[in-house]
Amino acid sequence: MNEQKRVFHSGNELAALAAKQIRYHVMGYYPITPSTKIAEYLDELKAAGFSDVRMIPADGEHSAAGICYGACTAGGRVFNATSANGLLYALEQLPVQSGTRFPMVMNVACRTVSGPLSIKGDHSDIMYTLNTGWIILFAKNPQEVYDMNLCGLKIAEAVALPVIVAFDGFFTSHQERVAMIFENDEDVRSFVGETYIAPYHVLDPENPITIGAYMNEPDIMNNKYQLYLAMEEARHVIPQVFQEYAGITGRQYSVVQGYGMEDAQAALFILGSSYETAKEAVDQLRKEGLPVGVFTTNVLRPFPKMELFQLLSPKLTGILAADRQDSYGAEGGNMSLELKAMLQEHASSIKVISRIYGLSGKDFYVEEAVSMLRQAYAASLKQEVEVFDYSGRYQGEEEADRQQYFAPITLSRSTPGITSAETLEDGSIKIKGGTVRDGLQMPRRLAPGHGACPGCGIPINVNLLLKGIEGNVVLLFHTGCGMVVTTPYPKTAFKVSYVHNLFQSGAPTLSGIVAAFEERQRRGELPEGDDFTFVMISGDGGMDIGMGAALGTALRNPRMILMEYDNGGYMNTGYQLSYSTPKGAKTSTSHVGPAQYGKTMYHKDTPQIFSATGIPYIATVGENQPADFIKKAAKAARYAQSHGMAYIKALSACPLNWNDNPRYERSVIDAGVNCCYHPLYEIENGITTLSYDPEEKGKKIPVAEFFKMMGRTKHLIKPNFEEIMEDVQREVDRRWERLKARAESPVL
Numbered sequence: 001m002n003e004q005k006r007v008f009h010s011g012n013e014l015a016a017l018a019a020k021q022i023r024y025h026v027m028g029y030y031p032i033t034p035s036t037k038i039a040e041y042l043d044e045l046k047a048a049g050f051s052d053v054r055m056i057p058a059d060g061e062h063s064a065a066g067i068c069y070g071a072c073t074a075g076g077r078v079f080n081a082t083s084a085n086g087l088l089y090a091l092e093q094l095p096v097q098s099g100t101r102f103p104m105v106m107n108v109a110c111r112t113v114s115g116p117l118s119i120k121g122d123h124s125d126i127m128y129t130l131n132t133g134w135i136i137l138f139a140k141n142p143q144e145v146y147d148m149n150l151c152g153l154k155i156a157e158a159v160a161l162p163v164i165v166a167f168d169g170f171f172t173s174h175q176e177r178v179a180m181i182f183e184n185d186e187d188v189r190s191f192v193g194e195t196y197i198a199p200y201h202v203l204d205p206e207n208p209i210t211i212g213a214y215m216n217e218p219d220i221m222n223n224k225y226q227l228y229l230a231m232e233e234a235r236h237v238i239p240q241v242f243q244e245y246a247g248i249t250g251r252q253y254s255v256v257q258g259y260g261m262e263d264a265q266a267a268l269f270i271l272g273s274s275y276e277t278a279k280e281a282v283d284q285l286r287k288e289g290l291p292v293g294v295f296t297t298n299v300l301r302p303f304p305k306m307e308l309f310q311l312l313s314p315k316l317t318g319i320l321a322a323d324r325q326d327s328y329g330a331e332g333g334n335m336s337l338e339l340k341a342m343l344q345e346h347a348s349s350i351k352v353i354s355r356i357y358g359l360s361g362k363d364f365y366v367e368e369a370v371s372m373l374r375q376a377y378a379a380s381l382k383q384e385v386e387v388f389d390y391s392g393r394y395q396g397e398e399e400a401d402r403q404q405y406f407a408p409i410t411l412s413r414s415t416p417g418i419t420s421a422e423t424l425e426d427g428s429i430k431i432k433g434g435t436v437r438d439g440l441q442m443p444r445r446l447a448p449g450h451g452a453c454p455g456c457g458i459p460i461n462v463n464l465l466l467k468g469i470e471g472n473v474v475l476l477f478h479t480g481c482g483m484v485v486t487t488p489y490p491k492t493a494f495k496v497s498y499v500h501n502l503f504q505s506g507a508p509t510l511s512g513i514v515a516a517f518e519e520r521q522r523r524g525e526l527p528e529g530d531d532f533t534f535v536m537i538s539g540d541g542g543m544d545i546g547m548g549a550a551l552g553t554a555l556r557n558p559r560m561i562l563m564e565y566d567n568g569g570y571m572n573t574g575y576q577l578s579y580s581t582p583k584g585a586k587t588s589t590s591h592v593g594p595a596q597y598g599k600t601m602y603h604k605d606t607p608q609i610f611s612a613t614g615i616p617y618i619a620t621v622g623e624n625q626p627a628d629f630i631k632k633a634a635k636a637a638r639y640a641q642s643h644g645m646a647y648i649k650a651l652s653a654c655p656l657n658w659n660d661n662p663r664y665e666r667s668v669i670d671a672g673v674n675c676c677y678h679p680l681y682e683i684e685n686g687i688t689t690l691s692y693d694p695e696e697k698g699k700k701i702p703v704a705e706f707f708k709m710m711g712r713t714k715h716l717i718k719p720n721f722e723e724i725m726e727d728v729q730r731e732v733d734r735r736w737e738r739l740k741a742r743a744e745s746p747v748l
Helices: 011-022 036-047 061-073 084-090 093-099 142-159 185-192 219-249 274-287 305-311 334-345 366-380 457-467 503-522 547-556 606-611 626-642 662-674 703-707 719-744
Strands: 004-010 026-029 054-057 078-082 105-110 135-139 163-168 176-182 256-259 266-269 292-297 299-301 318-323 351-356 388-390 419-423 429-433 473-478 497-501 533-539 561-566 617-621 646-651 681-684 687-690
Touching: 004 011, 011 036, 011 078, 011 105, 011 142, 011 176, 011 185, 026 036, 026 061, 036 054, 036 078, 061 078, 061 084, 061 093, 078 084, 093 219, 105 142, 135 142, 135 219, 142 163, 142 176, 142 185, 142 219, 176 185, 185 219, 256 274, 256 305, 266 274, 266 366, 274 292, 274 366, 292 305, 292 366, 305 334, 318 334, 318 366, 334 351, 351 366, 419 626, 429 626, 457 533, 457 561, 457 617, 457 626, 457 646, 473 503, 497 503, 503 533, 503 547, 533 626, 547 561, 547 606, 561 626, 606 617, 606 646, 606 681, 617 626, 626 646, 626 681, 646 662, 662 703, 687 719, 703 719
Parallel strands: 026 054, 026 078, 078 105, 105 163, 135 163, 266 292, 266 318, 318 351, 351 388, 473 497, 473 533, 533 561, 561 646, 617 646
Antiparallel strands: 004 176, 135 299, 256 292, 419 429, 617 681, 681 687
C-alpha cells in the first residue's frame, strides 16, 4: 500500500485536498451553502503555494458549469462543487457535458431545494440529476468523500462521462472526522494518471473538430444510445476502480452495502450518513430478537439493481425505503421508486413501504431508525401499515390565530407629504423637502425586530430609502442577508407586502408583479386610484448572479426601483469574493498568502453598467449623507411611478466581514465616499450630475485611508503590497476623472 497520513478534516476540506492532489487544471465555481468550503479551502491552499489549480469565480452556477465545460473541451482536468438551487441553476449544462462525453468531477453537498428557502441538508437536489447522464457516487462520510473523488476521476476518464460525488450537506460536508489521505501527491497522480490524454479537444490545430453539432433523428438516437452504452460500461469499471483503490489504500468499497442482511426478514433502505445511524438501530432490535437489517447503495447512477437484489436475504419479506426527498405525486421518493422497479423485474413479492424523512436537515436519530425498522417488520408480517407517509411531520393548527404583529401602514400614514416634486423644462425632476427631520414623519416599513448583525448597513440603507418613498410600497428581496435576517418563519419584520425569490430571479419577478398590477388595474379588477411603488432590494452578490436578469429587466424599463446595498461580497454564505469586492481584499475565496494577495479583479462599477441600458434614473447614495439619500429615493420613486426603472446603489457596511468596528461604520462609509471609491452622483435621463465633490470641499483622501479602516484590506497598506495599492488608487482616480468629465458635459 502507498504511504498515507492521518488528518482531521470535514468532507468539504477532504474534497478540496483531493482536488489539490489530483492537480486539476481548472475549477469554475460559485459559492452556495453548504458546498462553499470546498472552493474556500482550495483557495487557502493556493494562497499558501500548495495548489496551482486555476480557480475561476463565476457570476452564477450556470456560468460556473459553462466554465467547466469549456475547460473540458480544451482537454483539461476539471473540478466543480455546488448544492441545491445552484445545482438546479446549472442543470441545463449537465446533459450538454454528458451528451458530448467530456469527463470531469463535480461535488454536490446535498441540500434542500427552495422554496421556501432552507439551507439545510436533504436529497431534494441530487435527485434532479438522475436523468442527466452523469455517473453519481454517494459518499456516507468524509473519508468516502476523499476516496470517491479520487476514484471518481479515474472512472470518469475510463468511460468518458462526468461524475458527481454526492454527500449529505452539513452532516458529511461540515462534520470533521479522522481520515486517511495519501502522504505524497505523486501517488494520487499515479493512481488517476499523471496526465489525461483527451481523445479529442479543441486545441489541436491539425485536427479541428466541431463539438455539440446540431443533430436530428436518427443521429440523436444513436448519440443517446452511446451514452447508455457508456453508462453500462461504468457498471463494470466502477468495481474495478474500487478494487484497484483498495490495493493501494486498504479501503475496500463495494457498489452496495448491507448490515445484518444475511438473514433479515425486514430491512431499511437508506442513503448517505443515515446508514451508520440505522446500523445502531439494527443492533438494538437484533437484541430484541427481531431479524432486521439495513442496506444502501454507494452508486446512484448507474443504478446497481442486480447488486441490490443479490444483497437481499431469501427470508426478506418487508422493506421500508426511506427517502430524504419526495417525488411529489408518486407516493415515494426516487430511491423508493427505483427499488420497487428493481423488485418488480425479479417478480418479487417483497412488500415495500415508503417514508419521506429528514427534510431540511431534520436530524435522524436512532429512535427514528428503530421506528422505521419496526414498521418494515410489521409490513413483512403483512400487518396493516401505511404504504406511504412522511416521518416526523406534525399536525398544524387549522384554527390557529394568525396574529398580525404590526398595524398595516395605510396610505395616509405613509404619505406625510415630506417631499414634493417639480418637473423641469429639460425633463429632469427636482425634489423639495426630504430632510432628515422630515424623514422622522415616515413610518418604518421594516421593523426594528430583525436579526441583522450590529452595525449592518442593510436595515439602515433600506430604511433611509423608504423614508423618501411616500405611499403604498411592495418590496421584493432576493436571497441574501437582508432576506434571511428579516423573515424567519413564522414571523416577519416587514409591515408592507413582501416577496422573496432567488438571486438571479429577483428583477424579473418584481417586473412580473408590476405587469400584473398594471393589467389588473386596466381591467378594473383593483380599486380605482390604487398605486404602488415597487422596490427590489439586492445585495450580497445579487448583482453578480442576478446581473443578466436585472439588465434584461432594465432594458424592458418597468416602473420599479432596484436598490443595491453593496456590501462587497457574498456575505450570506460567509464572505466569498464578489465582483464588487475591492481589488486586493481578503475574502474566504481570495486568501492572502505567499502566493496570493487577495482578490485579483477591480470592483465592478454597477451604476455605469446600468447607465448603458438607458433607464431614466440612476443614483449612488451613502448613509453618511442621509438627506441626499432621502431626496434621491424620493426622485427614484417619482421616476418609477411615471417614467420607468430607477437604480440606486448604496455602499453598505458589513462589520462582521469588513472586520471593522460597528460603532464607526458611518465614518467608514464617509471615507469610502471621500476617497471616491464610492462617489455620489446621479444620472438623470442620461445626464450625469455630481451630488458631492470631495475635492471641491477639500475632503478628498487617498483610497489607502479608506482601506486601512477595514481588516479585509488593511494588509494592502504594508510595503510588500504597495504596487497593488497604487494600482487600486490609479483605477479609482481614473473612474473619478471620467465621472467628472461626464458631469462637465451637457450630453453625458
